[in-house]
Amino acid sequence: MSDESHLCLLGLIVLSSLLTGTSEEKVTYVFISSGEDARLSCNNALHDCNSTMWLYNRFRHSATVELIGLGIKNNNTERHERLSLGPDCSLNIKNISTEDYGYYSCRQYVNGEQQGPDAHVYLHVLRVSSSSSSSSQTEISAGRSVTLFCQLYSFAGGSCVDWIGSERIQLFWVNQAGVKLMRSDSRYQILSSSHHCIITLNTTLLNEDHNREWRCNVTQRDKVKSSVTYTVKSSGEKTSSSISTSEEKVTYVFISSGEDARL
Structure with missing residues (x-):
């Protein structure tokens, strides 16, 4: 048998074994x-x-x-x-x-x-926490800095660089409108570590951030697989809204002792 025939046969054997392993798993x-x-x-x-x-x-x-x-x-x-x-x-x-x-x-x-x-x-498992709270909601004053941590806990363990590359895994932050937050935006400081599958978002809260949501998405091959929403409640805004009682209706009733009353 010629050398070319040997190489061709060897190639078919390797290809067959690869296909078999892929189909079984x-x-x-x-x-x-x-x-x-x-x-x-x-x-x-x-x-x-x-x-x-x-x-x-x-x-x-x-x-x-x-x-x-x-x-x-x-x-x-x-x-x-x-x-x-x-x-x-x-x-x-x-x-x-x-x-x-x-x-x-x-x-x-x-x-x-x-x-x-x-x-x-x-x-x-995708999880979001903040520097001020471990839940997905925080009450914090305007003007204060907050850091949000979004981490993907994966089977890759301590390092998921290779896995992220092969499966095209991405972690990123988006705003309420679903627009991706960019590092070029001066309001946000975004840092990521593919080694630990984590991305952080740091910003200084404004008065208009009351009830604002930021969402961390994880995608695999450009498809969103899971997301976690983080809601900020400004303490100043919350207090002012709770004071508003214009909808309340109050009735005063005067009655003598011993009489029957109807409220």
Whole structure:
């Protein structure tokens, strides 16, 4: 056989192995905001869930935790109360927190033998906080500086540079109209770190910022996957609005002791 034939055959073998590996692995990316409920699909489920196992890893080389074993929830896990198995064998997680991000695997066992490859789900959690509060709303005086932190907790762990590049992940801030905030805008100081999947927004609040919203978006391949809205309530504006009582209707009733009254 000629050298060209050997090279051609080798190329076909490599191509075949690559295609086979790609077709067998089922991977789903899920992006969700902290505090929401998540549903992780089991794309390799059989006719019932008695053969279904859900496994979890926080990092690539961390210990594997069994969440669901042959359709039965493991009550020994810290978050078992927030977990449930759907009728389609999906894994439901209530009130997602930053502790839930990571790598989930749905596996099928029949008669002690694994059936086919795992179905993998990468769960990424988006969270926004501020320098003055850990919630998504703050009351703060005009003229005061505030820094908002938007972080994507991902399976990539301490560094997500390569993952961001391969999946075209982007984090950015937008205003109430959905317009992207730019670094060139003198009002905002925006800093990002792809190494830690975090972007910060710093600004000085104005009187007209009462009830203003800023939203952090995460996109994958130019499609918005999740977002978190941060609302600012100026303490001065809140006080003045609460004083306004022009809508109140007051009636004065005068009556003698011992009489019947009707209000």
